[in-house]
Amino acid sequence: MKTNTKYGLHGRLTAREGKREELAEILLNASILLRSAIGCHLYMVSLDPQYPNDVWITEIWDSKEHHDHSLDIPGVRELIGKAVPILEGSPQKGQELEILGGLGVD
Numbered sequence: 001m002k003t004n005t006k007y008g009l010h011g012r013l014t015a016r017e018g019k020r021e022e023l024a025e026i027l028l029n030a031s032i033l034l035r036s037a038i039g040c041h042l043y044m045v046s047l048d049p050q051y052p053n054d055v056w057i058t059e060i061w062d063s064k065e066h067h068d069h070s071l072d073i074p075g076v077r078e079l080i081g082k083a084v085p086i087l088e089g090s091p092q093k094g095q096e097l098e099i100l101g102g103l104g105v106d
Helices: 020-036 064-072 076-086
Strands: 006-014 040-047 054-061 095-099
Touching: 006 064, 020 040, 020 054, 020 076, 040 064, 054 064, 064 076
Parallel strands: none
Antiparallel strands: 006 054, 006 095, 040 054
């Protein structure tokens, strides 16, 4: 089995009623900032048609440390500050994954 794993994070944020598109736009803006992040392979924002207030984020990083350092990129904390007030409740911790490989991951 491959020993050079990557860090994955998959989670759902729930927006207040009618705020899903605004939340998705904030997260898409974050993806633009993360293009310069060292160790980021994927930052994907998705919508689930069955849940009209939810936005899903899927991330692949070289390591958890690389993910944690992404908070230091200029503008990232400001976008988090815009997102938090339109969330329904506190953000839940995403599902952390150990990514072994696959198409587009290596």
